Amino acid sequence: MTGGGILVVNAGSSSIKAAVFPLDGGDAAALTAQVDRIGADAGVTAKDAAGERLPLPPLPGGAGDSHETALAWLLPQLEALSGLRIGVAGHRVVHGGDRFGKPVPVDDATLDALRDLIPLARTHQPHNIAAIQAVRSLWPDMTQVACFDTAFHATIPEAARTLALPAEIRDKGVRRYGFHGQSYQWIANRLPEIDSTAAAGRTVVAHLGNGASLCGLVAGESRATTMGFTPLDGLVMGERPGLTDPGAILFLFEELGMSPEQVRQTLFKESGLKGLSGLSNDMRTLLASGDPAAKLAVEVYVRRIVREIGAMAAEIGGIDALVFTAGIGENAAPIRAAVVEGCAWLGCALDKAANETGGLCITEATKRPPAYVIPTNEEAVIAASCRKILNA
Ligand code: AMP
Numbered sequence: 001m002t003g004g005g006i007l008v009v010n011a012g013s014s015s016i017k018a019a020v021f022p023l024d025g026g027d028a029a030a031l032t033a034q035v036d037r038i039g040a041d042a043g044v045t046a047k048d049a050a051g052e053r054l055p056l057p058p059l060p061g062g063a064g065d066s067h068e069t070a071l072a073w074l075l076p077q078l079e080a081l082s083g084l085r086i087g088v089a090g091h092r093v094v095h096g097g098d099r100f101g102k103p104v105p106v107d108d109a110t111l112d113a114l115r116d117l118i119p120l121a122r123t124h125q126p127h128n129i130a131a132i133q134a135v136r137s138l139w140p141d142m143t144q145v146a147c148f149d150t151a152f153h154a155t156i157p158e159a160a161r162t163l164a165l166p167a168e169i170r171d172k173g174v175r176r177y178g179f180h181g182q183s184y185q186w187i188a189n190r191l192p193e194i195d196s197t198a199a200a201g202r203t204v205v206a207h208l209g210n211g212a213s214l215c216g217l218v219a220g221e222s223r224a225t226t227m228g229f230t231p232l233d234g235l236v237m238g239e240r241p242g243l244t245d246p247g248a249i250l251f252l253f254e255e256l257g258m259s260p261e262q263v264r265q266t267l268f269k270e271s272g273l274k275g276l277s278g279l280s281n282d283m284r285t286l287l288a289s290g291d292p293a294a295k296l297a298v299e300v301y302v303r304r305i306v307r308e309i310g311a312m313a314a315e316i317g318g319i320d321a322l323v324f325t326a327g328i329g330e331n332a333a334p335i336r337a338a339v340v341e342g343c344a345w346l347g348c349a350l351d352k353a354a355n356e357t358g359g360l361c362i363t364e365a366t367k368r369p370p371a372y373v374i375p376t377n378e379e380a381v382i383a384a385s386c387r388k389i390l391n392a
Pocket of ligand 1: 208209210211238281282283284285287326327328331332333
């Protein structure tokens with residue numbers, strides 16, 4: 001082993017995304033790995049820093065049964081491939097509630113608090129906790145750090161995070177939290193070297209991945225975001241509808257007789273681009289399709305983004321820059337073009353060539369506000385939080 005390493009873990013219901021970073025610094029992962037279909041026919045892949053596939057033996061029998069068995073097998077493989085001895089694990093945890101406004105080391109009290117937050121994020125939080133518990137039981141001495149998707153939004157003003165519901169409901173923690181915090185932190189960290197005016201001023205960041213949201217940054221801090229109490233709110237997403245009249249949800253219960261589980265499934269897995277197109281949640285498929293339903297899905301998707309950018313600009317008092325990031329934001333030039341053109345009223349003027357050839361700035365140099373494409377790096381933010389906590 002050539003040095004110490006940080007294991008960054010993003011655990012889903014049946015997947016673990018892992019990345020290994022050197023302990024002594026750097027934003028580039030030494031390698032990344034992904035275990036899919038945990039519990040049923042699991043498989044694993046790994047890539048080096050350049051994105052080239054690394055040789056890994058197939059998962060042995062039983063190793064894909066649970067998060068714990070998968071991690072028990074994976075960690076020694078990652079150490080051997082990277083040459084780094086893992087000394088700390090940083091976890092992406094979806095919900096920190098009111099309690100966690102920054103990353104924290106995990107101890108018994110933290111784990112209890114994370115469990116208390118499960119009702120706020122039933123779809124994600126239990127899997128994040130399962131990964132933390134797995135690391136704990138496998139390597140009890142390893143320092144673990146919980147990094148919250150919600151924490152970056154602790155700076156949102158009270159009036160922007162308060163939902164207009166009765167006090168007895170709000171008292172149960174029902175408010176806007178916001179998510180994608182590591183991604184916004186990464187962009188806020190990059191902005192000063194890219195555009196000092198925007199970094200000190202007002203920037204709207206569009207994180208457009210399978211999940212999607214906007215964040216209104218003022219001087220690098222979150223002041224507004226489109227996701228709400230859950231990651232269902234705001235933009236149209238791969239499988240989630242975003243902003244939807246609550247009356248439509250009542251209709252599902254009262255008139256269609258759907259159960260809470262059916263409604264949950266519809267809202268988390270069957271809506272958004274997938275539900276609109278009846279084809280796919282994958283933007284590449286929709287952009288390549290001639291199907292009218294796919295075309296409508298893309299139009300609804302773009303229209304919502306444009307509308308919400310306007311709302312965000314109003315909330316933060318104007319816009320000095322627009323930033324695109326995540327899978328669609330970084331790669332889907334036609335979507336960026338349509339969004340920038342929809343924001344012409346804000347002054348945005350697309351530079352078509354820069355947009356199509358992967359430029360950092362995709363708007364005309366003489367016009368403001370500029371729009372940038374900045375690749376996100378959520379794992380690097382978690383690795384940096386681990387280093388900070390170890391050195392504290
Ligand atoms: P993420 O969740 O950040 O990995 O983003 C996933 C989304 O990015 C999916 O909808 C993909 O279809 C989309 N995506 C990735 N690459 C491209 C591309 N070259 N063109 C259009 N969409 C893309």
